[in-house]
Amino acid sequence: MSEIRFENVRHGYGDRPVLREVTLTLTERRIGIVGSNGSGKSTLARMINGLVTPTSGRVVVDGLDVAKKGAAVRRRVGFVFTDPDNQIVMPTVAEDLAFSLRRSGASKAEVADRVAETLERFGLAGHADHPAHLLSGGQKQMLAIGAVVIRRPEILVADEPTTLLDLRNTRLVGRVLADLDLQLVVVTHHLDLLAGFDRVVVVHDGGIAFDGPPAEAIPAYRGLLE
Numbered sequence: 001m002s003e004i005r006f007e008n009v010r011h012g013y014g015d016r017p018v019l020r021e022v023t024l025t026l027t028e029r030r031i032g033i034v035g036s037n038g039s040g041k042s043t044l045a046r047m048i049n050g051l052v053t054p055t056s057g058r059v060v061v062d063g064l065d066v067a068k069k070g071a072a073v074r075r076r077v078g079f080v081f082t083d084p085d086n087q088i089v090m091p092t093v094a095e096d097l098a099f100s101l102r103r104s105g106a107s108k109a110e111v112a113d114r115v116a117e118t119l120e121r122f123g124l125a126g127h128a129d130h131p132a133h134l135l136s137g138g139q140k141q142m143l144a145i146g147a148v149v150i151r152r153p154e155i156l157v158a159d160e161p162t163t164l165l166d167l168r169n170t171r172l173v174g175r176v177l178a179d180l181d182l183q184l185v186v187v188t189h190h191l192d193l194l195a196g197f198d199r200v201v202v203v204h205d206g207g208i209a210f211d212g213p214p215a216e217a218i219p220a221y222r223g224l225l226e
């Protein structure tokens with residue numbers, strides 16, 4: 001697994017502090033991040049691939065300082081957003097997957113192979129030539145995840161990937177994510193998804209309020225709200 005290290009990380013938007021002095025090293029395979037709305041979870045997650053830069057401190061992924069080696073870090077770290085419509089850019093499902101590999105240097109044949117394999121893996125094999133915007137919400141999220149995973153990142157960060165989905169698709173997407181053969185960091189309000197995870201970090205008020213296995217972290221999170 002990779003090592004994701006937050007060293008004395010602080011962040012503020014304007015003069016409003018959002019994260020205060022976070023020091024954290026993540027090396028587990030499946031990591032959850034939970035916390036109330038506005039606690040700083042997305043800010044923390046976005047720092048892993050440089051979408052947000054710390055106001056002070058640094059984030060280091062496998063020895064690479066994210067602020068200085070952004071392109072190299074983004075080759076290792078894929079990012080999935082809450083709303084797949086923000087990620088789907090091409091008219092059809094297969095074209096969208098292929099578009100992800102446009103700068104990979106892969107040959108046409110290899111792109112076709114990887115697209116076919118990804119369609120199969122994410123339950124989209126029958127939809128290759130369908131307009132992406134006509135997919136269901138669950139299928140769109142599968143496509144958005146597929147379009148990131150097809151680039152073979154070592155780490156996948158997903159920010160509330162099931163928030164817009166119904167219960168069935170939440171479970172489906174949750175299972176697909178947890179079964180991926182890569183290191184996973186998921187920000188979520190769906191605590192059921194975290195069963196079987198190796199570590200859960202509870203963010204509260206811009207800091208880490210608890211950090212441990214799900215069986216301890218989830219009750220600790222609930223306790224914070226009482």
Ligand SMILES: Nc1ncnc2c1ncn2[C@@H]1O[C@H](COP(=O)(O)OP(=O)(O)OP(=O)(O)O)[C@@H](O)[C@H]1O
Nearest residue numbers: 013014018035036037038039040041042043044203
């Ligand atoms: N681009 C921005 N400009 C100004 N303030 C921001 C920006 N992004 C986030 N914030 C503020 O920073 C705080 C932390 O936001 P963040 O999105 O990290 O929280 P979160 O824990 O992910 O919340 P949620 O569960 O609601 O998604 C919030 O109060 C939010 O309003």
